[in-house]
Amino acid sequence: xxxxxxxxxxxxxxxxxxxxxxxxxxxxxxxxxxxxxxxxxxxxxxxxxxxxxxxxxxxxxxxxxxxxxxxxxxxxxxxxxxxxxxxxxxxxxxxxxxxxxxxxxxxxxxxxxxxxxxxxxxxxxxxxxxxxxxxxxxxxxxxxxxxxxxxxxxxxxxxxxxxxxxxxxxxxxxxxxxxxxxxxxxxxxxxxxxxxxxxxxxxxxxxxxxxxxxxxxxxxxxxxxxxxxxxxxxxxxxxxxxxxxxxxxxxxxxxxxxxxxxxxxxxxxxxxxxxxxxxxxxxxxxxxxxxxxxxxxxxxxxxxxxxxxxxxxxxxxxxxxxxxxxxxxxxxxxxxxxxxxxxxxxxxxxxxxxxxxxxxxxxxxxxxxxxxxxxxxxxxxxxxxxxxxxxxxxxxxxxxxxxxxxxxxxxxxxxxxxxxxxxxxxxxxxxxxxxxxxxxxxxxxxxxxxxxxxxxxxxxxxxxxxxxxxxxxxxxxxxxxxxxxxxxxxxxxxxxxxxxxxxxxxxxxxxxxxxxxxxxxxxxxxxxxxxxxxxxxxxxxxxxxxxxxxxxxxx
Amino acid sequence: xxxxxxxxxxxxxxxxxxxxxxxxxxxxxxxxxxxxxxxxxxxxxxxxxxxxxxxxxxxxxxxxxxxxxxxxxxxxxxxxxxxxxxxxxxxxxxxxxxxxxxxxxxxxxxxxxxxxxxxxxxxxxxxxxxx
Numbered sequence: 001x002x003x004x005x006x007x008x009x010x011x012x013x014x015x016x017x018x019x020x021x022x023x024x025x026x027x028x029x030x031x032x033x034x035x036x037x038x039x040x041x042x043x044x045x046x047x048x049x050x051x052x053x054x055x056x057x058x059x060x061x062x063x064x065x066x067x068x069x070x071x072x073x074x075x076x077x078x079x080x081x082x083x084x085x086x087x088x089x090x091x092x093x094x095x096x097x098x099x100x101x102x103x104x105x106x107x108x109x110x111x112x113x114x115x116x117x118x119x120x121x122x123x124x125x126x127x128x129x130x131x132x133x134x135x136x137x138x139x140x141x142x143x144x145x146x147x148x149x150x151x152x153x154x155x156x157x158x159x160x161x162x163x164x165x166x167x168x169x170x171x172x173x174x175x176x177x178x179x180x181x182x183x184x185x186x187x188x189x190x191x192x193x194x195x196x197x198x199x200x201x202x203x204x205x206x207x208x209x210x211x212x213x214x215x216x217x218x219x220x221x222x223x224x225x226x227x228x229x230x231x232x233x234x235x236x237x238x239x240x241x242x243x244x245x246x247x248x249x250x251x252x253x254x255x256x257x258x259x260x261x262x263x264x265x266x267x268x269x270x271x272x273x274x275x276x277x278x279x280x281x282x283x284x285x286x287x288x289x290x291x292x293x294x295x296x297x298x299x300x301x302x303x304x305x306x307x308x309x310x311x312x313x314x315x316x317x318x319x320x321x322x323x324x325x326x327x328x329x330x331x332x333x334x335x336x337x338x339x340x341x342x343x344x345x346x347x348x349x350x351x352x353x354x355x356x357x358x359x360x361x362x363x364x365x366x367x368x369x370x371x372x373x374x375x376x377x378x379x380x381x382x383x384x385x386x387x388x389x390x391x392x393x394x395x396x397x398x399x400x401x402x403x404x405x406x407x408x409x410x411x412x413x414x415x416x417x418x419x420x421x422x423x424x425x426x427x428x429x430x431x432x433x434x435x436x437x438x439x440x441x442x443x444x445x446x447x448x449x450x451x452x453x454x455x456x457x458x459x460x461x462x463x464x465x466x467x468x469x470x471x472x473x474x475x476x477x478x479x480x481x482x483x484x485x486x487x488x489x490x491x492x493x494x495x496x497x498x499x500x501x502x503x504x505x506x507x508x509x510x511x512x513x514x515x516x517x518x519x520x521x522x523x524x525x526x527x528x529x530x531x532x533x534x535x536x537x538x539x540x541x542x543x544x545x546x547x548x549x550x551x552x553x554x555x
Numbered sequence: 556x557x558x559x560x561x562x563x564x565x566x567x568x569x570x571x572x573x574x575x576x577x578x579x580x581x582x583x584x585x586x587x588x589x590x591x592x593x594x595x596x597x598x599x600x601x602x603x604x605x606x607x608x609x610x611x612x613x614x615x616x617x618x619x620x621x622x623x624x625x626x627x628x629x630x631x632x633x634x635x636x637x638x639x640x641x642x643x644x645x646x647x648x649x650x651x652x653x654x655x656x657x658x659x660x661x662x663x664x665x666x667x668x669x670x671x672x673x674x675x676x677x678x679x680x681x682x683x684x685x686x
Contacts, residue, residue: 334638334639334640335611335637335638335639336638337638338638338639338658338659338660339567339570339638339659341659341660342567342570342636342638342659342660342661343567343569343570343573344660345660345662345663346570346573346574346577346663347569347573348663349573349577349663349664350573350576350577353577353580371573374569374573377569378569421611422611422639424611424613
């Protein structure tokens with residue numbers, strides 16, 4: 001029976017490992033990916049919300065800061081007249097309100113003509129005229145004014161808060177400068193991560209505070225921002241980098257408070273966590289693969305063992321079938337031996353009778369010699385049978401060799417004919433001229449024996465029972481035919497005769513395995529076996545074998 | 556007393572020839588038939604004291620011949636002698652009235668003794684008269 005090449009098991013193991021690994025790793029991957037995605041979205045929502053919240057708080061703080069400065073200036077204008085705020089007095093008031101650290105860098109009084117009449121501060125601004133400055137017009141119109149950041153006469157970035165005070169028919173303005181440095185620190189307090197920064201741009205989109213990287217009064221890369229209520233957050237690409245940008249407008253002045261952080265920075269903790277997640281996932285995947293390997297190895301070993309057991313079983317089955325066929329075939333041989341033995345024994349008695357009492361007459365002496373010759377003939381008869389039987393039962397090697405089919409079948413039919421005589425069946429043979437074929441003698445013998453046994457079983461005890469064993473070379477194949485004139489096989493049985501355990505013989509006579517084994521053996525020899533039968537018209541089994549053994553036939 | 560009449564029926568010609576010689580030397584009157592049909596012919600001609608009958612023969616089954624002999628001449632003793640043991644044949648043979656069912660090669664002295672005993676029984680049963 002054919003074995004299983006080691007490559008088959010390697011392939012099987014590889015496919016098992018692949019399947020098990022896929023089954024365990026893919027769901028792990030899908031769940032991990034889904035989790036990561038959900039976690040990422042959740043995290044993003046939380047971060048956006050946090051940024052908005054923080055920005056709202058900061059806007060409130062800035063509005064309070066500006067309101068407080070305005071209130072201070074307003075209080076001074078209410079408390080003093082322009083005339084009262086002479087050089088020394090203004091200096092005293094300024095020292096009170098400038099606070100530590102320095103919030104206000106200078107303070108001045110400007111009269112209705114726009115002249116800077118009083119000034120306390122580090123710059124020499126007294127005597128400057130602001131009548132044409134936009135802020136002057138605005139403060140006259142609205143009573144209070146907070147400027148954008150500008151360089152002004154001093155050439156240093158700053159912004160001013162100015163309040164108008166009406167006195168009789170005249171008015172005057174108290175103007176203070178907020179230090180750009182202080183304001184910068186005030187604004188840029190919310191700095192999260194590596195790149196988080198808070199800054200202010202004006203309606204023109206220019207930096208009012210420079211945040212972490214900006215340049216005062218330079219474009220912040222946000223274009224001319226449009227007004228919106230509340231806070232607004234979203235991703236924006238600026239100069240090739242993606243940012244999470246959250247914005248909120250201050251009412252007065254129209255400044256846009258911006259909280260900006262590189263997206264990569266925002267999600268850096270998340271990415272760190274993801275890395276850990278990927279590590280855990282990889283560990284799980286490796287574990288799954290290792291487990292799959294171990295399980296596959298074990299399964300394949302079991303399958304291999306089962307296959308080996310199956311092969312061994314099949315071999316035992318073939319061997320058993322062979323013994324059964326030999327037994328069935330040689331059942332008639334006792335008769336063929338016993339008959340000559342009986343003759344020999346009788347002749348011995350006859351010789352003893354004649355030679356019992358000397359002197360022996362010449363006539364008796366001739367009779368004795370004649371009887372001895374007949375004994376020799378009977379012994380020769382026995383020898384044919386025993387030698388046939390020996391050849392017959394000695395063929396156990398499953399090695400393919402070149403066989404002269406006609407001679408092989410001839411030897412086999414010596415034994416078959418002995419059985420046929422007992423069954424009162426005439427066994428005819430007709431072996432044509434055949435080329436030697438390459439095949440396994442033990443297998444060929446078992447095939448022919450089974451088919452001939454079946455033919456003899458089918459015809460035994462019938463009138464004029466005949467079995468013809470013939471061989472021909474047909475289409476490059478050696479075709480053996482065993483034809484009997486038995487009762488034939490009913491059509492309903494014809495399809496099943498090669499099936500294991502199918503038999504119509506009485507219990508104890510047939511195993512139902514003979515033809516099933518034949519079928520396997522013929523296939524192994526690279527041949528075909530077919531049956532042609534008509535009820536009442538006899539049966540012909542045809543076995544066609546290749547002249548050359550099939551490639552890759554078992555050793 | 557005339558010799559006991561024995562019919563040997565077997566398709567093994569050498570065997571019957573040798574056995575006939577052995578029996579004749581011991582005083583039997585031996586007739587040989589090579590098959591079932593021939594045996595029935597001899598039986599029709601005369602009554603034998605004993606018949607040694609093969610079971611497997613090409614032309615006619617030994618058991619058929621046995622029952623025919625027993626029908627014609629119930630007193631004739633028949634010894635079945637075969638090369639191939641068959642339990643069924645032995646049972647059927649003894650039921651049909653065979654004196655013994657023996658397997659070849661059966662020791663000749665015992666076979667001769669059994670033939671002698673059977674033939675004597677047969678002759679006694681038929682009133683001691685000759686054929």
